[in-house]
Amino acid sequence: MRRASSSPAGRPAPDAAGAARGRAVPAAGKWPAWVKPAVFVASLYPLARLVVLGFLPDGLGVNPVEFVTRSTGLWTLVFVCITLAITPLRRLTGLNALVRVRRMLGLYAFFYATLHFLSYIWFDMWFDLADVLEDIVKRPFIMVGFAAFVLLAVLAATSPQAMVRRLGRRWRILHRAVYAIGVLAILHFWWMMASKHNLALPKLYAAIMVVLLGWRVGAWLLGRSGRGGNGSKGGTPAGASSP
Numbered sequence: 001m002r003r004a005s006s007s008p009a010g011r012p013a014p015d016a017a018g019a020a021r022g023r024a025v026p027a028a029g030k031w032p033a034w035v036k037p038a039v040f041v042a043s044l045y046p047l048a049r050l051v052v053l054g055f056l057p058d059g060l061g062v063n064p065v066e067f068v069t070r071s072t073g074l075w076t077l078v079f080v081c082i083t084l085a086i087t088p089l090r091r092l093t094g095l096n097a098l099v100r101v102r103r104m105l106g107l108y109a110f111f112y113a114t115l116h117f118l119s120y121i122w123f124d125m126w127f128d129l130a131d132v133l134e135d136i137v138k139r140p141f142i143m144v145g146f147a148a149f150v151l152l153a154v155l156a157a158t159s160p161q162a163m164v165r166r167l168g169r170r171w172r173i174l175h176r177a178v179y180a181i182g183v184l185a186i187l188h189f190w191w192m193m194a195s196k197h198n199l200a201l202p203k204l205y206a207a208i209m210v211v212l213l214g215w216r217v218g219a220w221l222l223g224r225s226g227r228g229g230n231g232s233k234g235g236t237p238a239g240a241s242s243p
Contacts, residue, residue: 079109141191148184
């Protein structure tokens with residue numbers, strides 16, 4: 001009787017299914033080395049745009065401070081939304097390598113939030129605490145934005161791998177605060193634009209946040225029902241375990 005063919009030196013025999021699996025893993029779990037640097041450089045576009053506009057006559061409009069403050073604030077919200085969208089996109093596409101840029105995108109959200117805060121506290125208020133407090137009384141949405149900034153600073157400070165190891169399971173719980181940051185940022189933006197009777201953009205980002213929060217809650221409920229059905233007491237499922 002003829003033996004089935006096998007590869008020498010204990011190697012598995014090549015087969016279509018194995019080859020297919022072998023090709024699928026790099027596609028889902030690994031990207032070319034240039035992707036992460038490309039995302040890093042592309043994320044600098046908002047800053048580069050402000051720098052270029054700053055050198056152009058009237059490039060920043062009639063009120064440059066307001067232009068910079070609003071631009072950096074909007075890009076903070078954009079990066080928060082993109083960061084929150086990484087997990088749903090990973091689950092939908094199978095591109096596990098997406099998680100490799102999530103931390104970077106979250107740090108860019110903090111970077112632009114810091115520029116947003118500095119443009120207000122420095123160029124607008126000139127570090128005058130009395131003026132800041134008076135402005136908060138007149139425009140309470142500033143305090144909402146400041147709360148979002150403080151939470152974002154905490155997440156940025158605990159993002160290094162050493163903090164991930166040190167905090168353990170608490171790290172995941174802490175970093176789910178990114179959803180609270182998203183809600184606070186939307187509220188800050190909505191409240192500010194309501195005074196100008198222009199809610200088109202706040203409504204758009206609020207809709208995006210509702211979808212992202214809905215996915216998170218849905219994933220959590222499915223994971224909980226799945227654990228209840230098979231009696232497992234394991235941790236939260238992949239995709240629902242992190243922002």
